[in-house]
Amino acid sequence: MHESLYQPLGGNEMPRFGGIATMMRLPEISDPSLLDAGFIxxxxxxxxxxxxxxxxxxxxxxxxxxxLRPYNMATRAAPFDALRVADLGDVAINPYNMADAILRIEQAYSDITRAGCRPITLGGDHTIT
Known part of the structure; x- marks a missing residue:
C-alpha cells in the first residue's frame, strides 16, 4: 500500500498570504493514525x-x-520526503476551567500517541510542560 507523503504547499500553487493557515501550509488531517508526526x-x-x-x-x-521551506538548504535534510507530517488542528480546551482544560489536553495527546503519531506542540503556556 502506498503511503501518502504530504508536502508544504508551494508559493506557485497558492500565494503565501492566501489559503487556510496551517503549519507550514501542510494539509490539516484529523486522523493521527495517518501520520508519523503531527503539529497540534x-x-x-x-x-x-x-x-x-x-x-x-x-x-x-x-x-x-x-x-518556512520543506527542506534545509544547508544540511539538505528533507523530512517531508520520508515522514507523513500534517497539521492536526488545535486541542479544544475549556477556557474557563483549568482542570478540564488539562484533562482535554491529556486526552488529545493520548489519542495522538496511541495512534502512533508523534505530536509537535504549538503554543500553550507553561502549564502544559
Whole structure:
C-alpha cells in the first residue's frame, strides 16, 4: 500500500498570504493514525498571571510558518520526503476551567500517541510542560 507523503504547499500553487493557515501550509488531517508526526496547537493561557495571550500562539506560529521551506538548504535534510507530517488542528480546551482544560489536553495527546503519531506542540503556556 502506498503511503501518502504530504508536502508544504508551494508559493506557485497558492500565494503565501492566501489559503487556510496551517503549519507550514501542510494539509490539516484529523486522523493521527495517518501520520508519523503531527503539529497540534494548544491555545492555552490560563496558567499566566500577568500577561495573557499565549492562547493566540498556535495561530501566530502557523501564520509565520508560511515562510518556512520543506527542506534545509544547508544540511539538505528533507523530512517531508520520508515522514507523513500534517497539521492536526488545535486541542479544544475549556477556557474557563483549568482542570478540564488539562484533562482535554491529556486526552488529545493520548489519542495522538496511541495512534502512533508523534505530536509537535504549538503554543500553550507553561502549564502544559
Amino acid at each position: 496547537g494548544v491555545p492555552l493561557d490560563q496558567g499566566t498571571s500577568n500577561r495573557s495571550g499565549t492562547r493566540f500562539g498556535p495561530r501566530q506560529i502557523r501564520s509565520e510558518s508560511v515562510l
